[in-house]
Amino acid sequence: MPDRLRFLASKPRAIPSAIVFGAPLDLTESFRRGAGLAPPRIREVSDSIESYSPALDADLEDINLVDWGDVPLDGLDLPGSLSEVETWAQRAAGEAPFLILGGEHTISLGAIEGLMKRYSNLVVVQIDAHLDLIDSFAGLSVSHATAFRRVVEYIGAESLVQLGVRSGTRDEFALAKTCLHSSPDLSLPPAIRRRLSGAPIYLSIDIDVLDPSCAPGTGNPEPGGHSFHTLVSFLYGLRGLNVVGMDIVEVSPPLDPSDITAAAAAKLARELILLFGRRVAIEKPSDPCLLHSGTRPLAKFKP
Numbered sequence: 001m002p003d004r005l006r007f008l009a010s011k012p013r014a015i016p017s018a019i020v021f022g023a024p025l026d027l028t029e030s031f032r033r034g035a036g037l038a039p040p041r042i043r044e045v046s047d048s049i050e051s052y053s054p055a056l057d058a059d060l061e062d063i064n065l066v067d068w069g070d071v072p073l074d075g076l077d078l079p080g081s082l083s084e085v086e087t088w089a090q091r092a093a094g095e096a097p098f099l100i101l102g103g104e105h106t107i108s109l110g111a112i113e114g115l116m117k118r119y120s121n122l123v124v125v126q127i128d129a130h131l132d133l134i135d136s137f138a139g140l141s142v143s144h145a146t147a148f149r150r151v152v153e154y155i156g157a158e159s160l161v162q163l164g165v166r167s168g169t170r171d172e173f174a175l176a177k178t179c180l181h182s183s184p185d186l187s188l189p190p191a192i193r194r195r196l197s198g199a200p201i202y203l204s205i206d207i208d209v210l211d212p213s214c215a216p217g218t219g220n221p222e223p224g225g226h227s228f229h230t231l232v233s234f235l236y237g238l239r240g241l242n243v244v245g246m247d248i249v250e251v252s253p254p255l256d257p258s259d260i261t262a263a264a265a266a267k268l269a270r271e272l273i274l275l276f277g278r279r280v281a282i283e284k285p286s287d288p289c290l291l292h293s294g295t296r297p298l299a300k301f302k303p
């Protein structure tokens, strides 16, 4: 039987140092759908990039990345879908830092609810073109446009950081002022950085934070965005923070010429996993002395 599609260099079974799974939710997109097709497409495209990150001098082959596949959402309504995502996130959090491949942005709500059961002091860092703070959108109180209004109600505005945001209503921007931090830039003032260094963090990346020229395949492209280089450089600066869960959402393969956006998501996923996955290989080395024999012993543990 052919192996099912897995993310680059992931293993079907292992004690994980990082977990990836898909949440192909696509129920509330307001403008253009397709985000539900992203998890398999990002996995396919991940095969086109190297497992080694030159910027981090680290390789996915040297850690136990486990791909759990996709949360089964077929036939479920929105509350049922978010409940499934919550269950998977809660289970993953008990094992290793995890990355969810969306899906529409609403999935973050399920993941955050799952993490809050474990980390009541969770801080959420939302990297997004849009504030997503509307109270109700198209008659829905829970949707991709309202997700972070519900997050604010759940964790408190003082626990939400928004970065890259450049679109929203006047009322949303007024509410954003009450957040721990909200900025169109991808940078953290020193005081906010210090606050983050003491907390478990959920990092949610809406791919539309990138400029549409480097991420055209998304439901609501917003001009005036960041370059891939700016985004990934900012993420490198978060190294050392206790990021316990992450997502990359709103990639829409039917809108994605030449897989530009899926490739950006796949490369971001690799860097995030290498940045925030556990650094220690779980498998026992055949020679315990190898543990102390060099600066990069993990490569020697490869089966």
Ligand SMILES: [Mn+2]
Binding pocket: 128, 129, 130, 206, 208, 209, 220, 250
């Ligand atoms: Mn967005």
